[in-house]
Amino acid sequence: MKALLLSAAAAIGLAAPACAQDIAITNAKLVVGDGSAPVEGGTVVVRGGRVVAAGAGVAVPAGVRVIDAGGRWVSPGIFAGFTRMGIVEVDGVEATNDTSAANSPFDAALDVAPAVNPKSTPLAVNRLEGVTRAVVAPDNSSGSIFAGQGAVIDTGADMDAVTKPRAFQFMEYGEAGARAAGGSRSAAYALLKNTLFEVRDYVRNPAGFNDRGKEALLTRADAEALVPVVQGRTLLLAHVERASDILVLLQLKREMPGLKLVLVGATEGWTVAREIAAAGVPVIASAVADLPSSFEQLAATQSNIGRMKTAGVLVGIGTINQDEARQARWEKQYAGNLVALGRIPGASGLSWGEAFAAISSRTAEALGMGDEFGSLRSGRRGDVVIWDGDPLELGSSATQVFIDGVEQPMTSRQTRLRDRYWNPREGALPKAYQH
């Protein structure tokens, strides 16, 4: 969302959402989102769509809209670490599902940005619960471990949802990668190495790629899409669960130090946490996965994130294999569960501040975007949420949501249905006449 453009549109009378206002939210129980504990009596000031100051002793500038939070919780919006929000409306209705492309000749070249639908209902549903940004990844198909280029989006009520297109390349490793590559981890590894070598060739002589014919293992478009990955300009997000697979990828990174690797999933990450930390590789993990759902997740435990954090790994929370298309809002509950773990002998949880950071700044930092999103530190985008209670607590609601400083509407298709059927009886006219 571009605040300036929107202001211009409003000025000439186009239908547009409310404009970015300069605002100061005062008297807040302020969550900065950087891992620190909430502070009482805090103020956050947003100007031109960005945070200019946040803290306990912050002065309110003249001429800005002042919102007295009345002691309520105020935080950065949730930065959902891993989703497929906006590229699928109903999983069961294939025509609405743009997550993967089984019949496309392309893989790494696929780009979710043109597929993102800002009017997809999950955006509003999640916005109402304080989710303001999300990492959106494509899914891979048979034939390649590479799924394509993912984006970071916002959930604002406008037509401009893609905050950063082609923010990363997404790849399946482990069991899913093995299946896609032909049937084994060896095949996945061979495909990965071969692809990276081919991309290096492409970089040396792009023209040579024109005549490779139909049997080429890498199309020109896919090779082109992987150039910035090989050159370390674009992140490679790799879904991987098993400890041994994680170590294989860390070894690959040693061979190609330029590679900017981020692990997604990493259920068994805690068992090799020191190695992950030493490699400086961030992780986006599921928070509460504690079942041996597959043979690559035998060591699953809810203590995974806490233990990786203790070992020095940068970890954020994502909804991996947990209804990625629409339930980013569950991340708050998951973070709360990690706090609860702190009271179980032998378990490792997170402090409240770190738990909140795991769904705000840590995920943004893992994506290399900590300077832009995920906290209320000065200079970040003005994504701010006012809550009626502790945002990690069950049943707490967002009462006001700002994205890039723009106040958002607080209705969704679900709230409309709720209102229509609050008294589930026929009236004088059928329900269809009750708007």
Add this chain to the structure above:
Amino acid sequence: MGASLVALAGCTTAQTRPETASADQSRAPGRGKGYSHDPYPSTYHAYPGAATLVTNVTVLDGEGGRIEGGSVLFRDGKIVAVGQNLSRDADVTVIDGQGKYVTPGVIDIHSHLGDYPSPGVPALSDGNEATGPVTADVWAEHSVWPQDPGFSRALTNGGVTTLQILPGSANLFGGRSVVLKNVYARTMQGMKFPGAPYGLKMACGENPKRVYGSKGRQPSTRMGNIAVDRQTWAKAAEYKRRWDRYEDKGGEMPGRDIAMDTLRGVLDGEILIQNHCYRADEMANVLDMAKEFGYKVTAFHHAVEAYKIADLLKENDTCAAVWADWYGFKMEAYDAVNENLAILEKQGTCAMIHSDDENGIQRLNQEVAKARMSGIKAGYGISEAQAWRWLAINPAKALGIADRTGSLKPGKMADVVLWNGNPFSVYTRPQMVWVDGALLYDANNPKLRPVSDFELGQPGEGDVK
């Protein structure tokens, strides 16, 4: 003397309980005696427990009652007393629960643990007999893998003490369900809830028509679903007529049809219908079909649109088992609202939470907390005690076991959870869980964390999960 007799009986029972069904079966004549209705009986026995008094807690009794500064006393596997000033016998283990809550064990009416266990590999996938739209002959209990690690997570994270295992929803008539106590055993029968009625899993909507439509056979539409259902019920009515006549009057014994045995059980009111159904209009169709053939739908499961017909469900004395906030994954789940449970409650309709999920079952208390707050914020107040019925007495009723479990009433099974805080808070977890008075989980005792056979010797064995 009474107490010592009970204790003695308990010991004897535990040692002599048969591990397989007896071959001795009673025969017709006599209604219901034509064939055994319980050929795979429960061999579950209560595990040893100490007489226990949990004091100083907030008690939610599971039927809508709440006691502050309360105590719960159980002995010999049964609830003895719940109240404010219970006397302490010398032999009783006393647990001071200052600042904590005690509730009845959580009951999940919809689970596939054991039938779709972890790890979710095809070799262990035994939940859908997707080879024909009518498989009323299959019994979910014959698929249950008692070593599923999911049972332990449901116990230790979710406080789940009782759960119904259902066949999946590929078929219109999916087969019989089984109700289990949440304890590890070597056999399914060792987990089986003694005397719980069977359920018949039925499914309407997208799943059956998709599964069979893709095979180019009936049903491929919603009207095809109902057509096959009606044809099957008509056949069941005829089967029942023949068997009733035989059992009443003798004569030549009719042929056995294992699928029809189950449907006859439904028509006799002995087996409860547990019906997967999302959409309001489809639930209405099913209710009329039940009237047409003279059976009752005990509960609709996954009833995402139940809120639209809360009045109709109430009128038909049919319960709705729902999620707090699942939505949109398929077309018939598109109209979900977070206030579903609240609207049902407001209308006085029988309602409950359910999981259908090996992860969700670990946090059903949290799902209820979300559902309750959604209702409160939309303008309908629901107390914590009232909301706990969605996890306790209501599912117990819909399973036909409310006389034995589902609330903290004297004489009932001592299925009890001590929570380390308010169980409507995300920061709260079970501290101790008892099943029939036996302590099967204690957060502070590493030895009371079940490790299934599958997990033994594997990475992460015995870790706090």
